[in-house]
Amino acid sequence: xxxxxxxGIGAATxxxxxxxxxxxxxVDWCAGADATPYSMPTRRDLELLSDVGDVxxxxxxxxxxxxxxxxxxxxxxxxxxxxxxVAAAAVIAGGQKLWxxxxxxxxxxxxxxxxxxxxxxxxxxxxxxxxxxPSGCRFVAVASAAGSSGLFHLAGYTAAKHAVVGMMxxxxxxxxxxxxxxVAVSPGSTRTEMLERTARxxxxxxxxxxVSHQLLGRAIEPEEIAETIAFCCSPGGAVLHGSVxxxxxxxxx
Ligand SMILES: NC(=O)c1ccc[n+]([C@@H]2O[C@H](COP(=O)([O-])OP(=O)(O)OC[C@H]3O[C@@H](n4cnc5c(N)ncnc54)[C@H](O)[C@@H]3O)[C@@H](O)[C@H]2O)c1
Numbered sequence: 001x002x003x004x005x006x007x008g009i010g011a012a013t014x015x016x017x018x019x020x021x022x023x024x025x026x027v028d029w030c031a032g033a034d035a036t037p038y039s040m041p042t043r044r045d046l047e048l049l050s051d052v053g054d055v056x057x058x059x060x061x062x063x064x065x066x067x068x069x070x071x072x073x074x075x076x077x078x079x080x081x082x083x084x085x086v087a088a089a090a091v092i093a094g095g096q097k098l099w100x101x102x103x104x105x106x107x108x109x110x111x112x113x114x115x116x117x118x119x120x121x122x123x124x125x126x127x128x129x130x131x132x133x134p135s136g137c138r139f140v141a142v143a144s145a146a147g148s149s150g151l152f153h154l155a156g157y158t159a160a161k162h163a164v165v166g167m168m169x170x171x172x173x174x175x176x177x178x179x180x181x182x183v184a185v186s187p188g189s190t191r192t193e194m195l196e197r198t199a200r201x202x203x204x205x206x207x208x209x210x211v212s213h214q215l216l217g218r219a220i221e222p223e224e225i226a227e228t229i230a231f232c233c234s235p236g237g238a239v240l241h242g243s244v245x246x247x248x249x250x251x252x253x
Contacts, residue, residue, distance in 0.1 A: 001025040001075060001082065003062050003120055004089030005049065006041035008192035009142060009229075012222035013086050016230045018053035022084065025075045027068070029061040029089070037093045037108065038197050062089045062116030068123035081131040084233045085124035087117040088142040090160075092194050095201035098155035106156040113160035114167070117141045121171055121182075128180045135179030140232045141168050142225075143184040145251040148244065153201065161186075165244055172242030181241035183232050188248030189213070190220040215250025 002017070004010035005026035014026050026049050031040040046057045056074065060067035075082050090113040093105045121139055128137035146154060147161035168184040175182060189195055189210045199205045211219050228247045231237055 001027060001071065001084070001120075001124055002086045002088060003027045003068075003116070004087075004142075005057075006030055006046040008088075008194060009187065009190060009222045009225050010086070010088035011045075011049065012226035013088060013229050014049050014055060015052050016223070016226040017084070017086075017233065018055060020230060023054035023056075023079050024049075025056045025058055025071050027058045027060050027062070027071055027089070030059050037091060037105075039193075062087070062119055063111050065119045065123060068119055072123050072127050076127055076131075081133070082124060082127040083131070083133070083136055084138045084140070085120060085128075086140045086142070086229055086233070087120040087164075088229075089116055089120075090142070090194075092154070092157055092198055092201070094154040094157055096153060101156060106159070109156040109160045110163075113157065114163040117164050117167055121167070125171070125175070125180060129178060133179075135238070136235060137180040138233045138237055139168075139171065139180065139182040140229055140237075141182070141184045142229070143168075143186045143244065145186055145188050145246075145248045147184060147186050148246070149251065149253050154198075168244070169242055175241075181238050183237065183240040183242070184244045185225070185229055185232060186244055186246050186248060187225045188216070188220055188251045190222055190225055192222055195219070213252055214248060215252060218249075220247070220249055 006028035030043040058071045143164040144161040146158045147165040171182040
């Protein structure tokens with residue numbers, strides 16, 4: 001299962017996992033052009049993923065635990081098992097100092113970016129533990145460079161992404177000796193709609209301004225993060241249990 005699957009890093013991850021032979025439940029809220037706080041993909045964007053292989057598109061909001069439970073049940077009834085979950089769904093909001101930010105902004109970031117990952121883990125991990133091969137099962141949360149560093153005028157997003165890292169550490173502790181593993185992947189500036197939106201939050205900074213914070217000297221492509229995530233999902237990814245994979249091109253704050 002991949003959440004946030006309709007575009008960006010989530011969509012690239014679906015394509016990568018399909019290329020590696022996975023069947024994928026692709027979950028996205030498909031909130032469309034009028035979404036809060038900015039334009040989101042549509043159901044059509046999600047459904048296009050069916051063209052790449054064995055993909056089951058499911059329109060669901062990660063704030064809705066029942067909808068995630070139903071998506072997991074669909075996957076298990078269709079394919080008999082759930083091996084991997086990638087929690088990539090998130091939004092970004094900010095642009096002001098913490099004390100000038102609207103409280104509703106923190107609620108939105110907390111509910112989607114942090115609790116959405118919690119809900120995804122709560123819905124998927126039991127199916128992995130009950131499956132035929134828990135030692136092959138992986139939970140991967142997409143955090144951010146903001147999961148380890150404080151980003152200017154993004155206190156709410158920074159707090160939510162730190163929470164995602166903390167959640168993966170706590171989940172890893174709870175999964176002790178089960179074979180199922182949990183890891184956070186923290187991308188740097190990656191060429192997606194979210195990056196464009198982030199640049200606009202900084203008085204119309206350019207993508208190049210954001211990219212200047214990484215030693216790599218260029219934007220990361222979603223396919224590059226998908227490749228990292230796919231490794232985390234693989235048998236070899238087991239050794240990353242409880243850790244944070246910094247896929248940030250050398251983020252220097
Ligand atoms: N792009 C970057 O530079 C960057 C850097 C660090 C971390 N990240 C993280 O990578 C992940 C993917 O981001 P992206 O850059 O691909 O962004 P994106 O905006 O291109 O894609 C995010 C996807 O999540 C979906 N989504 C949002 N809220 C949802 C909800 N409530 N329920 C279900 N789906 C929802 C959106 O519809 C969209 O398809 C996010 O967790 C983001 O925080 C991105």
